Amino acid sequence: MAASNQPTYPHLPPKLILMSTKAYFSPAHTINYLKSLLDPSSGIIPLPTSDILFGLIPDFLSIHPCAAILSEHSQSTSTSSKHPQQWPLHLGAQDSFWEPTYGAYTGCTVPAALKTLGITIVEFGHAERRRLLSETDETTAKKAAAASQTGLIPLVCIGELNAPDLQGPMSMAVGNAMSQLTPQITSLLSAIPLHAPVIFAYEPVWAIGAAEPAGVEFVGPVVQAIRQVVGKFEKTRGRTGVTRVVYGGSAGPGLWSGRTNGGMGLGEWVDGMFLGRFAHRIEGVKDVVDEVVGSMA
Numbered sequence: 001m002a003a004s005n006q007p008t009y010p011h012l013p014p015k016l017i018l019m020s021t022k023a024y025f026s027p028a029h030t031i032n033y034l035k036s037l038l039d040p041s042s043g044i045i046p047l048p049t050s051d052i053l054f055g056l057i058p059d060f061l062s063i064h065p066c067a068a069i070l071s072e073h074s075q076s077t078s079t080s081s082k083h084p085q086q087w088p089l090h091l092g093a094q095d096s097f098w099e100p101t102y103g104a105y106t107g108c109t110v111p112a113a114l115k116t117l118g119i120t121i122v123e124f125g126h127a128e129r130r131r132l133l134s135e136t137d138e139t140t141a142k143k144a145a146a147a148s149q150t151g152l153i154p155l156v157c158i159g160e161l162n163a164p165d166l167q168g169p170m171s172m173a174v175g176n177a178m179s180q181l182t183p184q185i186t187s188l189l190s191a192i193p194l195h196a197p198v199i200f201a202y203e204p205v206w207a208i209g210a211a212e213p214a215g216v217e218f219v220g221p222v223v224q225a226i227r228q229v230v231g232k233f234e235k236t237r238g239r240t241g242v243t244r245v246v247y248g249g250s251a252g253p254g255l256w257s258g259r260t261n262g263g264m265g266l267g268e269w270v271d272g273m274f275l276g277r278f279a280h281r282i283e284g285v286k287d288v289v290d291e292v293v294g295s296m297a
């Protein structure tokens with residue numbers, strides 16, 4: 001029987017807590033940060049890995065030492081499997097090239113190289129890359145397809161540019177956002193294998209780097225509409241891969257549970273949180289982890 005060329009993918013649990021350090025930290029800072037996350041005194045690790053995917057997405061210079069630390073950590077704490085999927089947290093990359101494997105691509109990082117280090121997730125299409133580096137839906141989809149073909153899970157950032165007008169009907173605000181989000185979603189889903197998992201990070205561009213996240217009363221219906229677009233694609237195109245939707249954009253402690261939002265918790269709507277600045281403090285990460293774990297009890 002001919003061997004299948006279809007890649008296999010890491011398990012994508014129902015809940016996700018992802019953190020990107022963007023380009024905020026030096027490599028030495030990132031290494032100390034990872035060690036603090038792993039330190040038992042932080043009270044974060046171990047998490048129930050079949051239910052929650054906890055992932056760190058550092059800058060490229062830090063990936064190799066982070067992988068070495070995670071590998072060593074799992075060897076010192078486990079007598080069974082030391083496979084990256086059994087590491088206490090998943091390691092991600094902030095981008096990769098649209099060719100899946102090695103070649104003459106100066107300055108690029110190919111998915112095959114990331115895979116050798118134990119990377120399981122690659123982020124694409126962040127608003128900062130779209131704005132600063134002119135990345136488009138097309139380049140995002142090409143890059144995600146190469147990562148998917150390599151057995152990595154694409155984490156694809158989608159978001160509308162402008163804040164909604166919440167004085168008018170919510171259906172109109174959601175419709176305006178979806179007019180930008182729908183092509184971002186469908187171009188991506190059309191590019192990856194039908195059975196490939198994907199994580200969409202809904203990041204309203206106007207809410208990134210802000211003082212407050214977007215309101216739950218708006219994010220909730222938008223995420224519902226995103227799921228409808230994905231559902232329609234599954235039905236009409238035969239997609240079978242798992243899709244998760246997380247929220248990013250000034251996300252931090254209190255948002256998941258609604259503790260800081262009059263009881264309106266985002267956890268009812270999304271599959272997870274994508275943290276930026278509010279993960280810089282280990283205590284902030286611990287707070288978010290506790291809220292997500294608490295909501296699953």
Ligand SMILES: O=C[C@H](O)COP(=O)(O)O
Pocket residue numbers: 020203207208209210248249250251274275276277278
């Ligand atoms: O990658 C993460 C998001 O862009 C959120 O970043 P932020 O929390 O600093 O707004």
